[in-house]
Amino acid sequence: DTAVSQTPKYLVTQMGNDKSIKCEQNLGHDTMYWYKQDSKKFLKIMFSYNNKELIINETVPNRFSPKSPDKAHLNLHINSLELGDSAVYFCASSRTVGTEAFFGQGTRLTVV
């Protein structure tokens, strides 16, 4: 059983398209996150949700819109994709504030 699962694993799309990445956790955690790993392998937080409410938006362009239909899901929708959006996007969850974080396998997004 995968604790934090993301779909799709790979996503190749053209500039200007709109795409979504889905994330689900079956751990019963209250807090979920999206992180971005750039071409230099540097991981940086994008969003944090606690009990379906947005807590952190780390100066991410408003083309990125997270949506949390329930505590177990945090989806990432990206409008008008740009070349610079190419990266690996990781979803993560933790039981509550300050506890161990568990990461998904990542979604490698390539914008051409």
Place this chain on the structure above:
Amino acid sequence: KQEVTQIPAALSVPEGENLVLNCSFTDSAIYNLQWFRQDPGKGLTSLLLIQSSQREQTSGRLNASLDKSSGRSTLYIAASQPGDSATYLCAVRTSQGGSEKLVFGKGTKLTVNP
């Protein structure tokens, strides 16, 4: 602003050696520190979590230490094996606006040669 630095950026050792990976952070006001392993093309696997009140944590051949006042952590790997080859990431958990986030270092790429 919290910054996390990992030294060295890459390390290559022969199988069987004991080794130490270093992590430093600029702001000592952290909840905890977490070490991860990332294999190529894969996600992050949590290795050890040290709370800010703790000095060290052990799991199998891994031992992580934390000196919060000096802003340092080390990950000690005993009797390294080729299967330990991966990128090791250090991350500190800091507070922000009622929530918290992980701030990552850029990682140490470890290669253990048979």
